[in-house]
Amino acid sequence: MIIKDSHIPIYFQLEMEIKEIVKGLNPGDPISSEREFSEKYDISRMTVRQAINNLVNEGILVRKRGKGTFVAEQKVEQPLSGLTSFSEDMRSRGLKPLTKILSFQQISSDKNIAAKLKITEGVPVYEVSRLRLADESPMALEISYLPANIITDLTENTVHASLYEYIENELNLKISHATQTLESSLAQKSECSILQIEEGDPVLLIERFSYLQNGEAFEYVKSIYRGDRYKFVIDMKR
Amino acid sequence: MIIKDSHIPIYFQLEMEIKEIVKGLNPGDPISSEREFSEKYDISRMTVRQAINNLVNEGILVRKRGKGTFVAEQKVEQPLSGLTSFSEDMRSRGLKPLTKILSFQQISSDKNIAAKLKITEGVPVYEVSRLRLADESPMALEISYLPANIITDLTENTVHASLYEYIENELNLKISHATQTLESSLAQKSECSILQIEEGDPVLLIERFSYLQNGEAFEYVKSIYRGDRYKFVIDMKR
């Protein structure tokens, strides 16, 4: 029902009306033509067009010249950063995500870690090992290294809650960007038992370097994902 | 300059005109009022509004009721942000990238392709096979499928030049976003000879779905990368 002398614009009322109609239709179904709406509600065709245009811009309808206006196919929503987190990803597939912290300790950086974080060998770093599970079954092993002189007073609880919030809100550091590399490899003996796979099975190796706004690396993460069970998803906006 | 009896709609010509004007302005600057454009080009104000509406929807302008229309602040959008292309990636590592088109043909979509692109089985699609090389040695095999009813009149040259430019500028379609999945797997016999690897070697499987603004998928790409030589890189801005 459309009320003509309401303070709510007619085109807006019609938008609501059409949204209701669309609820009872399937993607691809046609809606009434512009002239039909115009006559049915006794409003101008241009006003009908305004309502439909807005719904087209919202991705609810699709116009096809000469044919009509149709209910759009389901819209795909993209997560903010472009990268879906493990937890989101698992949940979207109907699996229950769980993260177990296997170890948390402060160690002296060896040559390899020091090179990755571009710090001097021997500078203390936090080492955090995590096991990622989906529906109780292991999906990935993650080992993170964080320089203890930048990320100060880190605790196991903080790591388990939200590391990034701690860095930005408690330490007042500004996170700038991260670089992630993915590569396909074969499982090594040492990783097999914990991921419950066989030597030579396909695995996805992911390395992430995270940087502060001053250019310092504050995190190096090396992950091993089961290749047979995990797909990495990226959404890209244009 | 606006040509009235052109086959190009007046509002579209005006959009171009305003885009040029905006180039010489700074974010926050006002543009002429709707009535001024209307008088200057001797066109209806409603036509001016249609042009401005489109530019507002594109995020180029913002309207402020009672005040005027202004150049929008910087656009957040970045073309397919975060993903470095194969060519860029190779060059940054000092390798010479090369893409060879192995085959280009129009075929009838089978059940699998039709399902991926959400079209009816049998609808014709273009199939493009590409071999990606770095310093003469094969790195990846890419097979793309594009519905021939959406991406019309595709030629091998277009594919080899810039497909996305063709879609946006020649076909006047709007690219919205893409979803990419990566997974680790083992090489199958059929892929071995062309990639010069052994059966069971690690490979990176990448699937990409690209979508238009109306929600239709216009591209499905399946790629197989050599796991021993290729790393996939993602940069993330916060």
Add this chain to the structure above:
DNA sequence: TATAACTAGATGTCTATACCAGTTATCTTA
């Protein structure tokens, strides 16, 4: 029978006009 022409109906473009509703500066008045 195959093809071309027509037709009905859909969206697309465009006009000219009217009035509504915020915003701002100026002008009037107490």
Add this chain to the structure above:
DNA sequence: TAAGATAACTGGTATAGACATCTAGTTATA
């Protein structure tokens, strides 16, 4: 001088009608 009214802008909403162009059927023709 300060407060309020007013005028002159801005974009927002809405109308009625005209013609263009595309689509899909139907009809007429070669």
